[in-house]
Amino acid sequence: MASTSPCSQAVNIKQGNLTSHGSIFPRLLEAGVDEISAGLNDETFTSVDLVNAYIARIKESSHLSAVTEIKNDALAIAADLDKDRKQGTRRSALHGLPVLLKANIGTADKMSTTAGSYALMGSVLPHDSTVVAKLRDAGAILLGKTNMNQWANWRSSNISTGWSAVGGQTIGPYAEDQDPGGSSSGSGVASALGLAAASFGTDTGGSILGPSARNNLVGIRSTVGLTSRYLVVPYSEHHDTVGPMTRTVKDAAYWLEAISGMDPADNYTSAIPTTMDTQYVSACKTSGLAGTRIGIPRNLLSGVTPSDQDIFDAFDDAIATIQGAGAEVVDNTDLAAYDEFLANGREAFYGVLCADFVSGISKYLASLEKNPQQIYSQADIREFTQKYPLEDYPPKDTSSWDLCVEAGINNTSPEFWPLHQYNQQLLGGVGGLPGTLEKYNLDAFVLPTTWASEVSSIVGSPVITVPLGFYKPGTNVTITPLGDANLVYSGPGIPFGLSFFGPKWSEAKL
Template sequence: MHHQKLESYRTGNLDEMSIAQMQEEMQLGNITSEELVLMYKENISLRNENLNAVLEINPDALQTAQALDFERRRRGPRSKLHGIPLLIKDNIDTNDKMHTSAGSLAMENNYALRDAKVVEKLRAAGAVILGKTNMTEWANFMSDKMTNGYSSRGGQVKNPYGAFDVGGSSSGSAAAVAANLAAAAVGTETSGSIINPAAQNSLVGIKPTIGLISRSGIIPLSHTQDTAGPLARTVEDAVTVFETLIGTDDDDVITAFAEMFKGYDWHQHLNPHGLSGVSFGVDRELFKEIGSDQLDAFEKALEQLRISGADIQDISLGADQEDLGFAVLLHEFKADLNAYLAASNPQQPIRSLTDVIAFNTEHADTMLKFGHNLLEQADRLSGMLTEREYVEALERNRFLAAQQGMKTSLQKAGVDALLLPQDFGCNIGAAAGFPSITVPYCQTPNGEPFGITFAGQAFDEPKLIEYAYAFEQTTKGRKRP
């Protein structure tokens, strides 16, 4: 950077700086939001070429930051996110000069007509939307052969820790935050797409209970399982973004549940002693295919939890991930995507899933590197959600995952939450619509990040945050790449 002060600050202070530290520095006048944007843009220009994590920069980011700096001087900060640069996954609508494409060249010229509700809330809190992140195309629901983190629009997202799986589908959001290209990011999950990349990139990821965060303006996969959530380097940072995203939305009826947390103090759960007297369940059937290095790391994490005052029990959820209804995703994807595309910007020519497939076929050399068999399977369905296969699969998910797996089994065992290595077994909580939080623990001998996931019942986020924060403070498992 030409400005020596900023270059010195960027190389000596910025990496791994928490949101609270940024706020303190801005309050003291040591840095400004404008300078944060400049420094993160410098990081992106230097590091993103090797990561493919950031798709595009918001042209208005710098002037937005300048305006927020002026507002801070005049009236003080709006919230803990005032002036903080954040990145947004490419399937989340932003009504600005950026595109929303779900990683697909078929949608590369799509400009959203309005902000997604989560973006609206971030802007209202004073956050700076720095840019859009790459992702696994169509939220990893294009082909069962596609690698995590690949999109036709952005190419392959790479893990900043080395030649490891970057995770999907919020791959760019995770890699960008891990590499310090922004303070934090917002991703989305249907089944593991926040938890998996968080674990693979030594990050904290919060996958919320369905109903706490609006899905309006997010390119959908499944209305029964989709949610947005934060990816951050610390639990505190993740909570700061998470609490901003929570809220009701007339356009997303399930968010009526968010009313119970109106005005709630989420930071009260940043309790370093939150593991004392807690009982965790471990279902080893969920990670039978885990590698030996990861299993060793998990066993060490269990011992650390015991030292911190937690009790560990082997339990059985009575549900296998293979029993859960994949048909739910197939049927809902067509119905939900068609509805989104039909209501999108009229100048955007892709109006249906059939149009997506036609575009891919016409541009096969570019679009079909991994095929699009999942799109084709979904498009053969009616999209009316009347099929017996769909209804039966939906009922099976609600019973096996929610009622039997994550409610009755945990209650009968007398445990407070489920423990998982990395994201093994997270599909059960996702099918149930229940929350999970992943926390970095260590790196395996070959340098691959390894995390622990705490999973609970609906609206258990306050408890899970306590467990995650206490574990983080005890282990200090994150190491910068």
Template sequence: MIDRRGFIGVGVAGGLGAVAVASGCAPEGGSRDVAAGSAEGDAGGAMAVPPFELDEATVDGLQASMASGERTARSIAEMYLERIEALDGQGPELRSIIETNPDALAIADELDAERAAGSVRGPLHGIPVALKDNIDTHDRMTTTAGSLALEGSVPPQDSFIAARLREAGAIPFAKANLSEWAYFRGVRATSGWSARGGQCRNPYALDRNPCGSSSGSGVAASANLCALTVGTETGGSIMCPSSSNGIVGIKPTVGLWSRAGVIPISHSQDTAGPMCRTVRDAAALLGACTGVDPRDPATAASEGRAHTDYTQFLDAAGLQGARIGVVRSFPGFDPRVLALFDEAVEAMRVEGAVIIDPANMDAAAWNDPLSLVLLEYEFKADLNAYLEGLGSDAPVKSLAEVIEFNERNADREMPHFGQQRLIASQARGPLTDPEYRNAVATIQRANREDGIDRLAREHDLDAIVAPTRDLPWPTDHIKGDRLDGGSSAAPAAIAGYPDITVPMGFVRGLPAGVSFFGPAWTEPTLLRIAYAYEQATQQRRAPTFAATLG
């Protein structure tokens, strides 16, 4: 096991819910330890990255190699374990993976036996998937949200997502590092840092931040440490690290994927989603985890709207005739990112899209301070319910106990920033409070009916586009994250609507993404358009692992 010790402004930090030579694979049934060094690791120089046979491998390519007999699920898993050991386990390290599954190779062997017997469960059969460390797995991995307060916690059952992945033949391969408690802990926080995982690094420039809170998922996907990864989002935690690490991220409509067994922030906004190197891979992963789940009432709304195969909607000509609304009212973007965005919009026009420019949104909707009020109320209620569900063996049993634990262990838990968000949440009352009910009604109406829905209806739009997030900033444990950069994640996050980010280019070696979002349940349309844009522009480039970029 890799075991290391030592937003807010919704959609602004992008952070809610938010490295050398291979040394061989772990023995079967054993765990994989990575030399931790200090809690922060060694900034060091550029990483010496060995050639990797599975660089930029896709689900289709891996399936073809297994079908031909060239590779097996076991050999693929072994290669990714070696890759993790090479890039995550020796300084200067990426710190994107907290722990690997000690049973990964045994699971791979079982799946290889099924294939040899003529049974292939589907497109994810034998494919390793890394899950953010706030997604429950009932196995020999733990689920901790990166916090030492939950160290050793093994949930009583799989999350719905993990169960669906197992059914699809995927291998729950590892737990990815994250911004601790999905970035809902302290002010002046640093994205990608957790007490268990240390500081996650951006693979394009090691001194730059990977954003969060799904930092490890974004880095692991970008650096080819796993075939597929899953992140979670409350207010930008899939969108920002996907953009900052040069990958594709999908934040589904709330209710498309069950949140049962996901350490929560907000039942109004939380969702997990794919973080992958290509739109096709993300679409394949998206369909594998849909379904109505009695443990999450929000999934009832997906009945008749969800699909088990979203790759059917991918169309390289999907921009032809598509009506695209261009939002230019998000402030704070670097002019060079805006120049890339202009090029992206022009590429859509060339591919046959009908461009409505601008089609701006009311900034007051996504800047409303009531957004934080909602999160503080729901975090307390939802986290207490999650901890109660862990049973009598839970290391901590309430938000109050988490706060007390952090105070007792401040040297390990709070060396860089505090827990003001946790304390503010603990001070909130029940969900029957009029203040909470007003916050929910106000911000959801502003971003749904009066926001995305109105804009789409008035201009008859198939998708709304905007730059995803400003450029990755230097990691700074004194000042915390740079909160003045632009972000477009908040409206879809607050509304609970779908959002897809795709690489759109680079500024001096640093990646930037473009987002496609729209009304609830429009994933098929957004995927068609995002895929067509990806195929037309091909902006994904593997990371360079530079020490720094000027």
């Protein structure tokens, strides 16, 4: 087993790599937006230097299969941004900073947008996704694409976390054969190792939060509608969101500011309140917990096992820290509707996901300028997957799609709306997340990340996960039950996270 340093299994971190000008780089494993920007502004190094350094690190850690593709003109773009900086043009604090994107985030360039499947290899988008356009406008350098659970974990329940046909098996950096978390697996590992200034993932039911926690990162699952999903390969339009995965809260705030906002191409963004605080960077204050009321909804802690004891020891310490920072922690602020959700709600949720994917993927495929495999529906994707050898069927089956075909509905079917409304009224009502916050006069909830994502994902409200701790030496090793890769889920040195979650549009407060 590795120590709590991610470099021990993954890559030898070099202290003080020289730039072409003889200057010293910051330690890229830990360098944040402010430190990198300062180095660029005072000409200690250039964006070209940064891109070269990050590419070298990506190549050093290639055995972890975090990055599937490096953008072939990244150096040329970096040179142009360096030239702009010298001439006094600086688009934002992110000007000249390289980032990595999950393989389902659409780019209209020579990079592939595959969602991990050969079904989309060679497809061409009409233009960038909105979040990518915003990153370009901010002066960020798109460095490459990261591996992911194929189709954002919507193909089968027997595929290992972090596997895709295009990218292979991603491995976490904290232990041999570590489960990296999914579905934004490559983005999690990339940010853990400092392979870019930040990485981006998508989250439908924990796909940013899980790999962020398992890679010792900050990750933000934003309110559904805060970030546009236009030309991001869809899973569920009612639950998908895009967010940053970084080393610090402030860095995540920088990147969230860059990609959030209204977009006519995604009508969910029209719900953004006009009075909402969107100054996320300035909201990062060390005094932020003072005077707040934070609830612990203990009844969400379902499925706890003895192997989770290290997490709850660290959680108890975190609660004491939170109280020491001036927050009032209110225990047992349980969600009255959660028991009914456990009895009936998950089945309804999966029905929504299924119907949304059927509708959303057809719309996405119809928007492509080039569709080499002539795939236009979920049924077409399933047929391609079952016939194309590199998709590894039947060992990795198509059970999720099989169930959708049997259900025979999309999100315009009469059966859909009652499924969607059931959980929205249940968990989004008086006995759910917003009602319980109001009942106890809370600013937010706090839980270990493993148990924090489900309710928020269904309601569409935000969560921010931060590093909490590591499994202790001597902890029993457990193996992830999914797939055939025998990935290590828990064991000495593997990280876990702490999540704060609240009502919709509460990112600034969180």
